Amino acid sequence: MNRKKASAEILHTSNLLPTSYDSMPPAERSEWVVAALSVLGERPPASNTHRRKSTKPGVKTEKKLNILDTEASSLATVRPKASTALRKLGARTVGHLIYLFPRRHNEVVKISALSPGEDQTIVASLWEARPTQLGRSLKGTEAVFGDETGNIRIVWFNQPYLVRYFKPGRRYVLSGRISIFRGHRTMDSPSYEELTEGTALEKLVEHGHLFPIYPLTEGITQQTMRKIVREALSKAVPHAKELMPSEILQRNRLIALKKALWQAHYPDNIDAYETARRRLAFDELFVLLLRVLYFRTKSDLAESSISLFPPEGVLETFISSLPFELTNAQKRVLEEVTQDLISSKKPMSRLIQGDVGSGKTVIALAALVTAATSGFQSAIMAPTEILAEQHFLTVTSLLQGLAEPGIKQHLISIRLHPYPKPILIGLLLGNTPAKAKRELQAMLSEGTLDIVIGTHAVIQENVSIPNLSLAIVDEQHRFGVKQRAALREHGKQPHMLVMSATPIPRTLTLTLYGDLDLSTLDELPPGRQVIRTKVVGPERRSSVYDFVRREIASGKQAFFIYPLIDESDSINARATIKEHYRLSTDIFPDLQIGLLHGRMPTSEKKDVMDRFRSGELNILVSTAVVEVGIDVSNATVMLIESADRFGLAQLHQFRGRVGRGSQTSYCILIAESPSEDAKERLLAMEKIADGFELAEVDLQLRGPGDYFGTRQSGLPNLRMARLADTNLLSLARE
Numbered sequence: 047m048n049r050k051k052a053s054a055e056i057l058h059t060s061n062l063l064p065t066s067y068d069s070m071p072p073a074e075r076s077e078w079v080v081a082a083l084s085v086l087g088e089r090p091p092a093s094n095t096h097r098r099k100s101t102k103p104g105v106k107t108e109k110k111l112n113i114l115d116t117e118a119s120s121l122a123t124v125r126p127k128a129s130t131a132l133r134k135l136g137a138r139t140v141g142h143l144i145y146l147f148p149r150r151h152n153e154v155v156k157i158s159a160l161s162p163g164e165d166q167t168i169v170a171s172l173w174e175a176r177p178t179q180l181g182r183s184l185k186g187t188e189a190v191f192g193d194e195t196g197n198i199r200i201v202w203f204n205q206p207y208l209v210r211y212f213k214p215g216r217r218y219v220l221s222g223r224i225s226i227f228r229g230h231r232t233m234d235s236p237s238y239e240e241l242t243e244g245t246a247l248e249k250l251v252e253h254g255h256l257f258p259i260y261p262l263t264e265g266i267t268q269q270t271m272r273k274i275v276r277e278a279l280s281k282a283v284p285h286a287k288e289l290m291p292s293e294i295l296q297r298n299r300l301i302a303l304k305k306a307l308w309q310a311h312y313p314d315n316i317d318a319y320e321t322a323r324r325r326l327a328f329d330e331l332f333v334l335l336l337r338v339l340y341f342r343t344k345s346d347l348a349e350s351s352i353s354l355f356p357p358e359g360v361l362e363t364f365i366s367s368l369p370f371e372l373t374n375a376q377k378r379v380l381e382e383v384t385q386d387l388i389s390s391k392k393p394m395s396r397l398i399q400g401d402v403g404s405g406k407t408v409i410a411l412a413a414l415v416t417a418a419t420s421g422f423q424s425a426i427m428a429p430t431e432i433l434a435e436q437h438f439l440t441v442t443s444l445l446q447g448l449a450e451p452g453i454k455q456h457l458i459s460i461r462l463h464p465y466p467k468p469i470l471i472g473l474l475l476g477n478t479p480a481k482a483k484r485e486l487q488a489m490l491s492e493g494t495l496d497i498v499i500g501t502h503a504v505i506q507e508n509v510s511i512p513n514l515s516l517a518i519v520d521e522q523h524r525f526g527v528k529q530r531a532a533l534r535e536h537g538k539q540p541h542m543l544v545m546s547a548t549p550i551p552r553t554l555t556l557t558l559y560g561d562l563d564l565s566t567l568d569e570l571p572p573g574r575q576v577i578r579t580k581v582v583g584p585e586r587r588s589s590v591y592d593f594v595r596r597e598i599a600s601g602k603q604a605f606f607i608y609p610l611i612d613e614s615d616s617i618n619a620r621a622t623i624k625e626h627y628r629l630s631t632d633i634f635p636d637l638q639i640g641l642l643h644g645r646m647p648t649s650e651k652k653d654v655m656d657r658f659r660s661g662e663l664n665i666l667v668s669t670a671v672v673e674v675g676i677d678v679s680n681a682t683v684m685l686i687e688s689a690d691r692f693g694l695a696q697l698h699q700f701r702g703r704v705g706r707g708s709q710t711s712y713c714i715l716i717a718e719s720p721s722e723d724a725k726e727r728l729l730a731m732e733k734i735a736d737g738f739e740l741a742e743v744d745l746q747l748r749g750p751g752d753y754f755g756t757r758q759s760g761l762p763n764l765r766m767a768r769l770a771d772t773n774l775l776s777l778a779r780e
């Protein structure tokens with residue numbers, strides 16, 4: 047089936063409806079349309095005649111809120127402090143809470159079978175609990191629990207009040223890390239919950255012996271989280287609406303939503319969990335595909351576009367001015383792009399996928415000069431100021447042979463024979479000096495600036511570009527289908543080109559970028575060397591430092607990526623500041639070490655980057671949150687601490703920052719105590735140089751997990767679906 051037809055059919059409303067639209071009363075119809083639009087991420091139309099009739103002016107209609115939409119703080123178990131923490135976890139409403147799935151489940155273990163180092167759960171009766179004095183001022187609670195296989199002594203530091211909570215003879219669920227204290231097994235400050243007879247928890251335990259372990263954040267404990275989610279489940283699940291028609295459920299052997307929601311949290315057994323996960327993952331993929339195909343259809347239906355047709359000879363001038371030959375892959379992709387640009391049938395919507403260093407910028411630049419010499423304006427947008435600036439530098443150096451002399455810091459001018467006029471290219475950033483900024487903005491809105499390079503924010507929000515015919519997004523995987531669609535609506539349906547270095551498997555590309563045509567740069571420019579990659583333990587750190595020192599002595603530079611401790615910027619910044627201090631005082635007091643983290647003002651970031659680029663700094667210490675998307679050919683070492691905390695895609699991105707020149711380059715991955723899985727993933731980095739191959743390997747190695755690294759990836763929030771769910775994906779697509 048061709049794609050157009052498939053998307054049209056999926057969008058055919060009757061496929062989505064439990065009953066037919068025609069048979070619905072008007073009120074239900076409008077409700078359905080609003081719901082369907084919100085699934086697609088669209089706003090409902092502003093005016094609603096139907097509602098207007100029933101509303102007196104100035105009187106707000108009190109619409110009864112569905113329990114799913116009420117604030118999480120309305121639950122009895124949610125205290126104010128917890129509600130802040132829940133927000134951080136993305137759970138503002140009760141509905142969000144039932145979709146806040148456990149990170150994993152712990153099976154209940156007998157006391158005699160506990161194994162040190164693991165995070166485990168027991169169900170045990172309390173023998174006794176008493177206050178304990180630990181040191182001069184530290185008070186705690188000491189308790190002994192037992193099951194039919196043995197006893198365990200547990201100490202909670204700093205929590206003397208627990209003495210009053212625990213009652214001898216009662217049963218409790220305890221989860222925590224097992225360690226050895228004075229030769230005996232113990233649990234380190236475990237989470238605790240009483241197993242009272244007749245309660246929801248007790249009934250759940252009767253069935254399964256799998257306990258949910260939830261993601262946590264500051265201000266909320268595991269036991270509080272469990273209580274909150276249980277309350278949310280019992281109040282909200284009965285009101286959860288089944289969106290899928292029963293026909294789809296039956297055909298794909300999917301269980302009912304209500305059952306799936308309970309079982310995802312408190313499964314009867316592992317199989318039941320998998321069945322629940324499968325159902326919920328199907329929903330996620332289904333909605334994701336629906337959105338992608340919806341936008342695809344919208345752009346397919348676009349009436350026309352601007353035909354960008356440069357004067358003959360212009361592109362040849364550009365290509366022959368480059369300091370290198372295009373690779374065959376670049377030639378092919380450039381041809382695909384220019385074909386799209388010439389066509390006046392519909393605007394281009396194309397993704398260029400190519401590994402780090404495959405030379406995407408040249409293609410982008412060729413498209414930009416095509417637009418300029420066809421008499422139109424165009425823009426290229428990067429996600430951060432540093433990256434935008436990097437683009438400007440790259441573009442400036444690629445265009446060296448064509449540049450006109452005597453130009454400003456934010457503006458260059460080139461000549462492209464036989465195009466009669468000079469072409470102006472400007473760099474527009476948030477921190478561009480006010481005068482230059484006003485000048486650039488004026489030139490843009492008058493149509494005299496041909497090409498603008500900047501960040502998404504600056505270009506999209508503050509500027510009018512009347513003759514915009516082409517928008518290029520260097521997405522660094524942060525630009526979702528929604529944003530792409532918004533961009534398409536800018537001005538007169540500009541052509542759009544998205545560039546991505548995220549090496550994702552093809553099945554997934556079709557899903558995430560189903561609204562775009564795909565071009566692949568599957569070849570690196572000649573002469574690129576393989577970056578020597580090594581995974582080492584912390585005990586080798588000092589010899590790694592010696593190695594770095596030798597590289598620097600021979601004039602090279604190094605990146606130190608300092609670790610991803612938390613999703614929080616400020617925590618990561620703090621860790622990096624500390625590490626920067628240690629390196630500059632203890633390890634390399636004689637070297638120049640720069641620091642880069644997300645909490646720094648942009649001007650400071652820029653200053654550090656400039657100093658690293660110019661070679662003044664020997665080492666750049668950076669958090670992972672800051673894109674080190676820079677091209678410093680003199681940098682030969684990429685050292686990544688806590689490497690096991692990153693996804694392979696991210697590690698590969700970091701690695702791509704070295705080896706940009708002709709010198710042998712190295713990537714050193716340090717991991718403190720990686721799990722077996724993590725070790726295997728890291729070793730794949732040693733063996734495999736190709737990003738796409740790495741992606742496939744990762745797909746096979748991982749069950750649940752986060753190939754893309756953290757949230758910043760901007761990919762849709764798939765809680766239950768996994769990259770390996772390719773079967774489910776094709777079912778959803780069907």
Ligand code: ADP
Binds near residue numbers: 372408
């Ligand atoms: P990416 O695809 O990661 O954005 P870039 O466009 O930044 O890659 O290119 C990486 C480097 O390779 C740049 O320094 C660029 O000038 C250079 N380059 C691009 N194409 C070629 C080529 N065909 N031959 C040699 N070098 C090239």
Ligand code: MG
Binds near residue numbers: 406407520
């Ligand atoms: Mg790039």
